[in-house]
Amino acid sequence: MTEDNRRWYHTIDLGPQGVTAGMIDLRGVAPKVLPRDLAGRRALDVGTYDGFWAFEMEKRGAAVVATDVEAAHDADWPPHRREHLRAEADRLGVELGLGFRLASEALDSKVERVACDVRALERDAIGGPVDVAFCGALLLHLRDPVGALERMRSVLAPGGTLLLLEPVLLGPSLVRRPYARFEPAETPFNWWRPNLAALRGWLRVAGFGRVARRGFHRPPAREGMRQWHVALEASS
Numbered sequence: 001m002t003e004d005n006r007r008w009y010h011t012i013d014l015g016p017q018g019v020t021a022g023m024i025d026l027r028g029v030a031p032k033v034l035p036r037d038l039a040g041r042r043a044l045d046v047g048t049y050d051g052f053w054a055f056e057m058e059k060r061g062a063a064v065v066a067t068d069v070e071a072a073h074d075a076d077w078p079p080h081r082r083e084h085l086r087a088e089a090d091r092l093g094v095e096l097g098l099g100f101r102l103a104s105e106a107l108d109s110k111v112e113r114v115a116c117d118v119r120a121l122e123r124d125a126i127g128g129p130v131d132v133a134f135c136g137a138l139l140l141h142l143r144d145p146v147g148a149l150e151r152m153r154s155v156l157a158p159g160g161t162l163l164l165l166e167p168v169l170l171g172p173s174l175v176r177r178p179y180a181r182f183e184p185a186e187t188p189f190n191w192w193r194p195n196l197a198a199l200r201g202w203l204r205v206a207g208f209g210r211v212a213r214r215g216f217h218r219p220p221a222r223e224g225m226r227q228w229h230v231a232l233e234a235s236s
Contacts, residue, residue, distance in 0.1 A: 005020070005095075005098050005099045005102055006092075006093065007092060007093075007094055007095075007099070008020040008021050008022045008023070008050060008099050009022055009023050009024065009049045009050050009099065010022045010023075010024065010026065010049060010050040010051070010052035010099070011024065011025035011026070011027060011052075012050060012051070012052050012055065012103050013027065014103060014106040014107060015106065015107070017106040020050070020099070020103070022050070022052075023221060023222045023225055024219055024220070024221040024222070024225060025219055025220040025221065026052055026053075026136075026219050028219065028220075029165070029217045029219050029229075029231075030052075030053070030056045032214070032215060032217065032231070033163060033165055033214060033217075033231045034053075034056055034057060034060060034134070034163065035060065035132075036060065037060060037061060038057055038060040038061045038062035038132065039060070039061030039062070040061070041061070041062050041063075041131040041132055042062065042063050042064075042065075042128075042129070042130045042131050042132075042157075043057045043062035043063070043064045043065075043130055043131065043132040043133070043134065044064070044065055044066070044067065044126060044130040044132070044133040044134065044152075044155065045057065045064060045065075045066040045067070045111075045133075045134050045136075046067055046118055046121070046133060046134065046135040046138060046152060047067070047068055047118060047135060047136070047137075047138040048066035048067060048068050048100060048113065049068060049096075049099065049100070050099035050100055050103055051066055051099070051100040051103050051104065051109075051111065051113070053134050053136055054066040054100075054109075054111045054113075055103065055104075055107055055109055055111060057132070057134065058109055058110070058111050062132065063110075064110075064111045064112070065111070065112045065113075065114055065126045065127060065130070066100070066111050066112065066113045066114070067113075067114050067115075067116040067118070067121065067125075067126065068096065068097070068100075068113070068115065068116075069096065069115065069116075069117050070096070070115040071096050072086075072089040072094045072096050073086050073089065074117060075141065075189065076119070076141060076142050076143055076191070077189050078143075078184035078189065078191065080184070081184065081188055081189060084188075085188060085189060097113065097115075100113055101113075112127075114126055118138065118142070118148045118151055118152070119142075119144070119147065119148060119151065120151075121148075121151040121152065121154070121155060122151070122154060122155065123154070123155050126155060129155055129156060129157040129160070130155055130156060130157065130160065131156075131157050131159075131160050131161070132160065132161050132162075132163065133152050133155065133156060133160070133161070133162045133163070134162075134163045134164075134165075135152060135162065135163070135164050135165075135166075136164075136165045136166075137165065137166060137167055137229070138166075139164075139166050139192070139194075139199075139202070140166065140167055140183075140190050140191060140192055140193050141189055141190060141191060142191055142192075143191050145191075145192060145202055146202050146205050146206050149162075149202055149203060149206035149208070150206045150207065152206075153206055153207050153208060153236055156236040157236075158236070159235070159236065160235075160236045161233060161234070161235055161236070162203075162208065162233070162234045162235075162236070163214075163231070163232075163233055164199075164203075164231065164232040164233075164234065165217070165229050165230075165231050165232075166194075166199060166229060166230060166232075167193060167227050167228065167229050168193070168194060168195060168196055168199060168216075168228055168229060168230040169181060169193055169194065169195045170216070170228045172195035173195040173196035173197070173230070175195070175197070176197050177197060178194070178195065178197040178198035178200075178201045179194070179195045179197070179198055180192045180193060180194040180195070180198045181193045181194075196213070196230055199230065199232065200232070203232065203234045207236075208234040208235060208236060209234070209235045209236070210234070210235045211232055211233070211234045211235075212232065212233045212234075213230065213231070213232055214231035214232060214233055215230070215231050216228055216229070216230050216231075217229045217230075217231060
């Protein structure tokens with residue numbers, strides 16, 4: 001089962017089927033970020049990829065819907081990198097949704113995966129509002145992170161919560177002034193890497209109220225991918 005996908009992004013424990021050879025292992029972070037009990041709540045995983053966070057929320061009792069773009073070619077890649085990245089995705093045989101499908105079958109999951117770009121996210125696309133939305137390591141890959149946060153807020157039920165786990169500039173986060181590094185000239189498919197103040201600012205500008213920090217985390221990852229993340233909880 002785990003060998004059927006050559007490009008696992010998430011490390012996922014599939015029980016008797018084994019553990020996927022993911023590029024990042026978030027299993028130790030999940031208990032520190034997600035509520036222990038999500039029973040009776042409807043949850044959304046934005047940019048699900050292989051589905052790690054969707055399945056973790058389902059384990060905690062939530063009814064979960066997960067969204068992602070239809071295909072790798074639909075990602076919000078910087079224009080000057082787009083053709084190269086499309087060719088590379090084709091060469092590597094990247095099939096978005098394959099890992100999710102294999103993991104879902106192995107876990108006998110009921111998570112619904114919906115092809116929906118975060119830039120077009122709306123309640124009708126996911127069958128109505130959600131109580132909890134989770135977004136992990138997605139904003140740095142978007143040209144307009146504030147617009148994406150607005151779309152996430154639009155699908156939350158009154159009193160709903162957004163949980164965010166996003167790569168962050170650790171050193172610049174020690175100061176209170178908002179700062180974000182523009183990265184398309186330095187990396188293949190990143191746009192913005194903020195400090196903590198900028199990330200908080202993005203959330204507030206997008207219309208969120210209280211923003212609480214839930215710690216800094218540096219999960220195990222493949223060489224060159226290990227980086228600091230910050231977990232935030234924002235109320236709608």
